[in-house]
Amino acid sequence: MTTHTALIVDDEPDIRELLDITLTRMGITTLLAPDITTAKSLLQGATVDLCLTDMNLPDGNGIELVQWIQQQSPNTPAAVITAYGSMDTAIEALKAGAFDFVSKPVELPRLRDLVNSALKLSEPASTHSIEGDEPGLLLGQSPEIKRLRNQTRKLARSQAPVFISGESGSGKELVARMVHLQGPRADGPFIAVNCGAIPSELMESEFFGHKKGSFTGATDNKDGLFRSANGGTLFLDEVADLPLAMQVKLLRAIQEKAVRPVGEPKEFAVDIRVLSATHKNLPELVQSGQFRQDLFYRINVIELMVPPLRARPDDIPLLAHHILTRIAKEYECAPAILTKEAIDRLKSYGFPGNVRELENILERAFTLCDADNIDADELQLGSTPKTPDQVEQAPKGEGVPLPEGELDLENYLETIERQAIERALEATRWNKTAAAKRLGISFRALRYKLKKLGME
Secondary structure: OOOOEEEEEOOOHHHHHHHHHHHHHOOOEEEEEOOHHHHHHHHHHOOOOEEEEEOEEOOEEHHHHHHHHHHHOOOOOEEEEEOOOOHHHHHHHHHOOOOEEEEOOOOHHHHHHHHHHHHHOOOOOOOOOHHHHOHHHHOOOOHHHHHHHHHHHHHHOOOOOEEEEOOOOOOHHHHHHHHHHOOOOOOOOEEEEEHHHOOHHHHHHHHHOEOOOOOOOOOOOEOHHHHHOOOOEEEEEOHHHOOHHHHHHHHHHHHHOEEOOEOOOOOEEOOOEEEEEEOOOHHHHHHOOOOOHHHHHHHOOEEEEOOOHHHOHHHHHHHHHHHHHHHHHHOOOOOOEEOHHHHHHHHOOOOOOHHHHHHHHHHHHHHHOOOOEEOHHHHOOOOOOOOHHHHHHOOOOOOOOOOOOOOOHHHHHHHHHHHHHHHHHHHOOOOHHHHHHHHOOOHHHHHHHHHHOOOO
16 A cells, blocks of 8 residues: 655644644655745655645745745645635635645645545556547647647646636537546546526526425425536536626635535535636626626636637648547448548638537538548538529429427427438338438438437
């Protein structure tokens, strides 16, 4: 069994003793220092898996020690003990490179959680298969994507809140997932929530949970997203869409590391790391009063910028190959290959929808192409709109009768598509090649639709 060593730096003997007893009972060997000078001397003479330092010390402050550890031993996580309610100091420590912080008076359960998370960083690399979490969309050799990968690895070692900015479709949730998987919380849950998709009247219940009977429709107790993410990571996507009233409650939950479910008289402690993202300009929303400055200050301790796809065109061939291989595997078909002309067309395209748009373009081209190669024209990029004469000459539909009442268009069209495929298969005695020809689509497109509609 591996024995861990922790350095405790505090000038108050009572607190040093409390921390010493707590960590010793956890099976951790402790080194004690009353000031920065002694701490540096101990760090230079021993291998330390964690440093826990007070902020105010006789010969300096904890942030100075954190910065020194970052330079001398960057793999040693350092946590800071701050005065109660001093969030500004805690944020300053996190920006300086502190792993995490704990406030006085020190709550021992919170301290144990912090220590256990920090010690995981000194254990052998996790056996998690990151491949299963689709890291392929962070593939590439461009300077931009290499920098992003390095930043995610570095930030994974911290517990600081990270704000991920970038255009829609650029892969912000993927970056958040990579930060989670490469950090000490990898064994815990990763809960992603689109803040813009939750109705405002249900938001408090969704985030913090509710007690059975607390309101009409609350037929059971509900944990909520914060408690569901306990021990792991909560990713708040499109955080700019939160209404102001909810922003206040979210700020308190993040600062206090506790939530109160609707209808509950007491709070529940939560141990989570908060990552957030939006494609909107959050500083502008703060200036216009649409987003609270104090919440922005709290979630934007460290900002991570995801580059748009057009900024790294040389990565497109590798990304495209990965996406087409995945699509072929999913639909049990032979993978298609892009021609040189198709690759050149993709590299010159602006991709307003970024990687998500690339995926959609390739999936459409994959299902519609007849051969094993996808040519530039089959990508259907920048197709010329029809002239009024061409529209007028287009054959008129025979008119499909609509059902009575409110229409679910997506399900209605899916039903029509399903019926057409069934008729074509029956007419060709279930010969898929002949059915595809009868429907005027490629064999691959028919395979795709059978899979999509669950008709295999």
